[in-house]
Structure formats: C-alpha cells, structure tokens
Amino acid sequence: MQSINAILQSFNPTEDKYISREFQKYGYDLSEELGDFKHKALYIKLAKTVPRPILERARNFVKGAGKVRSKPRLFMWKLAQLHQEWKKRGVDSQGERSVPPDLRRLHIFIFGNVVGIGFRSWVLALARRERLLGWVRNTREGTVEIVFEGEREKLRKVLSFCKRGPITARVSHIEIEWGDYTGEFSRFEVRSDD
Numbered sequence: 001m002q003s004i005n006a007i008l009q010s011f012n013p014t015e016d017k018y019i020s021r022e023f024q025k026y027g028y029d030l031s032e033e034l035g036d037f038k039h040k041a042l043y044i045k046l047a048k049t050v051p052r053p054i055l056e057r058a059r060n061f062v063k064g065a066g067k068v069r070s071k072p073r074l075f076m077w078k079l080a081q082l083h084q085e086w087k088k089r090g091v092d093s094q095g096e097r098s099v100p101p102d103l104r105r106l107h108i109f110i111f112g113n114v115v116g117i118g119f120r121s122w123v124l125a126l127a128r129r130e131r132l133l134g135w136v137r138n139t140r141e142g143t144v145e146i147v148f149e150g151e152r153e154k155l156r157k158v159l160s161f162c163k164r165g166p167i168t169a170r171v172s173h174i175e176i177e178w179g180d181y182t183g184e185f186s187r188f189e190v191r192s193d194d
Contacts, residue, residue: 023048030059036072046079053183054082061186103181106155108162110144112172119144120190122166130154133185138193148188149181 027044031037046055058079068074110119115138123136123146132150139145146162148155165171 026052026055030055033059034062034071034075039072050079050083051086053181054079054086057082057183057186060184064186102152103150104152104155105179105181106146106148106159107177107179108146108148108159109139109175110146110162110165110171111174112165113170114144114165115142117166117168119166119169123162124188124190126158126161127188130158132158133188135185135189135191137191140193149183149185
C-alpha cells in the first residue's frame with residue numbers, strides 16, 4: 001500500500017490529470033486480472049474505499065487458488081471474509097487504520113545444525129497451528145530463514161519455539177527483525193532453497 005506522500009511524489013501533472021488515478025488504475029488492473037471488465041467500476045470503488053492490505057490479501061488468495069470457475073465470485077467471498085475479520089479487529093470501512101495495531105511481521109534467520117533435519121516441516125506445522133502467514137526456506141549458507149506475519153502475541157510464542165527448534169535441531173543462535181505487517185501472504189508455505 002502506498003502512502004499519500006509516495007503517491008504525490010510519483011504524481012506527474014502532465015500525464016496524470018487527477019490524483020485518484022492510482023485508485024482507478026488499481027481497480028482497472030484488478031478487474032482485468034479477475035476477467036471481470038463488466039464490473040470494473042465496482043473494483044475502482046473498492047480500490048478507493050477498502051484498505052489496500054485487505055484487497056491484496058483477497059487478490060493473493062485468488063492467485064493461489066489455481067483454476068477456479070469464477071475468480072470474481074471467489075475474490076468477493078474472500079474480500080467479505082477478510083473485511084469481517086478486520087472489522088472485528090478495529091478497522092473501519094473507511095480504512096482509517098489499514099492494519100490493526102497487533103499485527104506484525106517477524107523475519108528470522110536460524111543458525112546451527114538446522115538443515116536436513118525436518119526444521120522446515122516443523123515450522124510449517126507450528127505456523128499452521130498458530131494461524132500465521134508467511135514462508136520458511138533453507139539458505140545456501142546452511143541456515144533456515146522464516147518470515148511470519150500475524151498477531152504479535154502469536155509471533156512472540158513461535159519465536160520462543162524457534163529459539164529451541166525441534167528435538168533433532170541444535171540451534172546455536174538466531175537473528176530477528178520485527179517489521180510492519182504487509183498482508184502479502186494468503187497462507188504459510190515451505191519455499192524451495194534459495
């Protein structure tokens with residue numbers, strides 16, 4: 001999601017007549033991606049009124065769904081589901097707070113004897129149990145890299161588990177970085193080694 005400052009900096013008055021074009025372009029691109037040009041005005045309105053992280057999560061959900069009968073219907077179903085979820089967490093329909101304050105991003109590198117012992121599968125099960133989003137992978141340097149997104153308390157909980165690892169691991173140390181929630185993930189997955 002772009003800040004207003006970023007939009008203003010990229011605004012070119014010779015090419016862009018109105019600042020709202022960013023929303024129009026997003027809505028148009030969304031209608032094109034979903035194959036629903038008939039309702040492009042609806043997608044433009046959604047781009048203007050619904051917080052962008054909610055739209056991006058619904059969009060990523062449809063992308064990850066594979067072959068479906070109706071992408072627009074799946075998108076609208078997921079959008080309604082996410083909207084209800086975020087409404088419970090304090091995000092209003094005007095998008096004044098695009099991300100609930102308790103949602104965060106946690107990026108972890110785990111060092112030690114952690115590759116080739118089922119660490120990624122262990123993290124996948126842990127993330128699914130705690131309903132976190134993101135990914136895990138082995139690196140060429142022999143570490144495990146993890147990106148979690150979700151509620152702050154759940155992230156703290158999985159961080160304490162990751163410091164120990166599964167019974168087969170020997171964790172020597174970890175590096176962590178906290179960040180802002182992006183909403184870019186629709187599930188937690190194991191990625192191939194980098």
